[in-house]
Amino acid sequence: MSAVPASAAPSADNPLLEPSRLPLQLPPFAEITLEHCREAMLAGMAEQRAEVAAIVGSSEPPTFDDTVVALERSGRLYRRAGAVFHNLASSVATDRLREIERELAPLESAHADALRLDPALFARIDAVHAQRHAVGLDAEAVRLVERYHLDFVLAGARLDEAGRARLTELNRELSELSTTFGQNLQLATEAAAVVVTDAAELDGLSPEEVAAAARAATDRGVDGFLIPLLLPTGQPVLAKLRDRELRRRVFEASVGRASGGAHDNGPVAVRIARVRAERARLLGFDTHADLVLADQTAGSTEAVDAMLARMVGPSLANAQAEAAALGEVAARDGVAELAPWDWAFYSERVRAERYSVDSTALRPWFELDRVLVDGVFAAAERLYGYRFTPRPDLAGYHPDVRVWEVTDADGQTIGLYLGDFYAREGKRGGAWMSSFVTQSRLLDTRPVVVNNLNVTRGADGQPTLLTLDEVNTLFHEFGHTLHGLSSAVTYPRFAGTSVPRDFVEFPSQVNEMWALWPEVLAGYARHVETGEPLPASVVEAIEAAQLWGEGFATLEYLAATLLDQAWHRITPETEVGDPQEFERAALEAAGVAYDLVPPRYRTTYFQHVFAGGYAAGYYSYIWSEVLDADTVEWFKENGGLRRENGDVFRSRLLSVGGSVDPLEAFRAVRGRDADPMPLLRRRGLLSA
Numbered sequence: 001m002s003a004v005p006a007s008a009a010p011s012a013d014n015p016l017l018e019p020s021r022l023p024l025q026l027p028p029f030a031e032i033t034l035e036h037c038r039e040a041m042l043a044g045m046a047e048q049r050a051e052v053a054a055i056v057g058s059s060e061p062p063t064f065d066d067t068v069v070a071l072e073r074s075g076r077l078y079r080r081a082g083a084v085f086h087n088l089a090s091s092v093a094t095d096r097l098r099e100i101e102r103e104l105a106p107l108e109s110a111h112a113d114a115l116r117l118d119p120a121l122f123a124r125i126d127a128v129h130a131q132r133h134a135v136g137l138d139a140e141a142v143r144l145v146e147r148y149h150l151d152f153v154l155a156g157a158r159l160d161e162a163g164r165a166r167l168t169e170l171n172r173e174l175s176e177l178s179t180t181f182g183q184n185l186q187l188a189t190e191a192a193a194v195v196v197t198d199a200a201e202l203d204g205l206s207p208e209e210v211a212a213a214a215r216a217a218t219d220r221g222v223d224g225f226l227i228p229l230l231l232p233t234g235q236p237v238l239a240k241l242r243d244r245e246l247r248r249r250v251f252e253a254s255v256g257r258a259s260g261g262a263h264d265n266g267p268v269a270v271r272i273a274r275v276r277a278e279r280a281r282l283l284g285f286d287t288h289a290d291l292v293l294a295d296q297t298a299g300s301t302e303a304v305d306a307m308l309a310r311m312v313g314p315s316l317a318n319a320q321a322e323a324a325a326l327g328e329v330a331a332r333d334g335v336a337e338l339a340p341w342d343w344a345f346y347s348e349r350v351r352a353e354r355y356s357v358d359s360t361a362l363r364p365w366f367e368l369d370r371v372l373v374d375g376v377f378a379a380a381e382r383l384y385g386y387r388f389t390p391r392p393d394l395a396g397y398h399p400d401v402r403v404w405e406v407t408d409a410d411g412q413t414i415g416l417y418l419g420d421f422y423a424r425e426g427k428r429g430g431a432w433m434s435s436f437v438t439q440s441r442l443l444d445t446r447p448v449v450v451n452n453l454n455v456t457r458g459a460d461g462q463p464t465l466l467t468l469d470e471v472n473t474l475f476h477e478f479g480h481t482l483h484g485l486s487s488a489v490t491y492p493r494f495a496g497t498s499v500p501r502d503f504v505e506f507p508s509q510v511n512e513m514w515a516l517w518p519e520v521l522a523g524y525a526r527h528v529e530t531g532e533p534l535p536a537s538v539v540e541a542i543e544a545a546q547l548w549g550e551g552f553a554t555l556e557y558l559a560a561t562l563l564d565q566a567w568h569r570i571t572p573e574t575e576v577g578d579p580q581e582f583e584r585a586a587l588e589a590a591g592v593a594y595d596l597v598p599p600r601y602r603t604t605y606f607q608h609v610f611a612g613g614y615a616a617g618y619y620s621y622i623w624s625e626v627l628d629a630d631t632v633e634w635f636k637e638n639g640g641l642r643r644e645n646g647d648v649f650r651s652r653l654l655s656v657g658g659s660v661d662p663l664e665a666f667r668a669v670r671g672r673d674a675d676p677m678p679l680l681r682r683r684g685l686l687s688a
């Protein structure tokens, strides 16, 4: 079933047609245009269809090599071009790119379906699956067969012809809806940026932040100042703005995003949830959540519910206790009743008063390059022996992007690392790691990975200073990078971060532990002007202050998680009605409805679940945090920042990627199953 036009022949000078000749196959960005990406992806899909036709058309009986390995080898052009295009779509989107994205998204989805719904291909995989233990395959190969088999079953390979046709239709619609959701959100978020005409209203922001707001206004062609919105509900400026009315405007712009007008995502979300429910039914599951969890380490909705239920009560109680403390401080300012737009502002005040930590005042100690080189890189060297050498001769896809070559303790080059840290128009919100090339022995490739952040660049000639949150984010995203760089698997299907969603955040969360580790912190937290280290008293205060705000943080996260579950536990018969009303009722029912603490994402801007890969999977962060907190204790029990510890974690867990059962890899490090107590303790949820 071909949905790709025949006119897909690429021009001969298309640099994506051959593997890049740059080191480690870094794409030659300077030569690649969007039109090259488009043609190469179309040609790549056609090429992969031909490769699969050859596999299926073989008259030989199916074997592991001629079926499963052949599939792993197929689609190299498509993968190469797609990696470039999808990274550009996240980091440097333009109108033309969005147009191509809208054109290609349904074709890509149809392509994936055509592969996974090919009955002849499934018959061969099924046959290899049946004999997988009898033909002398090694453990990674057996697992590869099993994963392919499960992929195909979950994708509908066992459906009859009418079922397959219906499934393709639903997938095509979902793909279009997700693209619409993401594009609506980006445009609605840009449109919802808050315009301020009077500089006096910006009282509380630093001179650099005021200058950045003025620049943002100029870039947009408006007078005055512009406060752009970031992806989650909470906006960093809310912690600083003294003008309560402006706080209200920023908050309302944030929570009202994409919930009306030209870019209304409400109906889009309803339709996405409904189509997913119908698809789950077709595949034999009660709900989309059941379908998703069948393929995760959690395994079932019951397991997820049990874990979440354990946290709801204590989180709400902690958030209410925090609200009482905030109310007292706010009352001194004459605020009669605390509003949600006051939370961050007074939370910061309480933090400063109780713990003497003013997190905005810490920024001069967190200069981006020092944090990266003397903090993040240095910790990776101490733990894993990795070294990072700048390669200014290698260009990224935008002038902001910098490239490093990564070598291991033996001096062998193991990968390239790209850093793209600054916020700009056309880049999606948030922070993430992704790959241009993944590691595999089969294809003889080494990883080329990128970290994106959305840090506000220092004013002209000034250094870029991070908040403590941004420092943590950098360590977190670099944890994903370490997962990608450490990969040592045979099959590309298992490379690096190709693990279940509720496991993938675990290594990155563990890497956050080094941000405040004394030896690491001493290396990077130096005052940008004086070079003075961050005083020990401040570090102690930061640590003491870490429990402050955990009630809020856990509750806003749980609210988003339970909202995600609610949307994905509907059946095709569920009367959803008004999406805002559905959201309110879902939060009520889950016991997390609390006006002062809205969900971290509301339905209309919940990109993770409606336009990302986290549908029914937003719970993953806390699921993997259980593993994380337990592993942090393991590092501490064994002396912390030592090569011996890093080697165990790298060789038994990071390097194996998805090639072994994730919880088995965890046990290989920890020596037992995960214990949830360290997490509950860390979040202060035991005392509530």
Ligand SMILES: [Zn+2]
Pocket (backbone or CB within 6 Å): 476, 477, 480, 505, 508
């Ligand atoms: Zn992450």
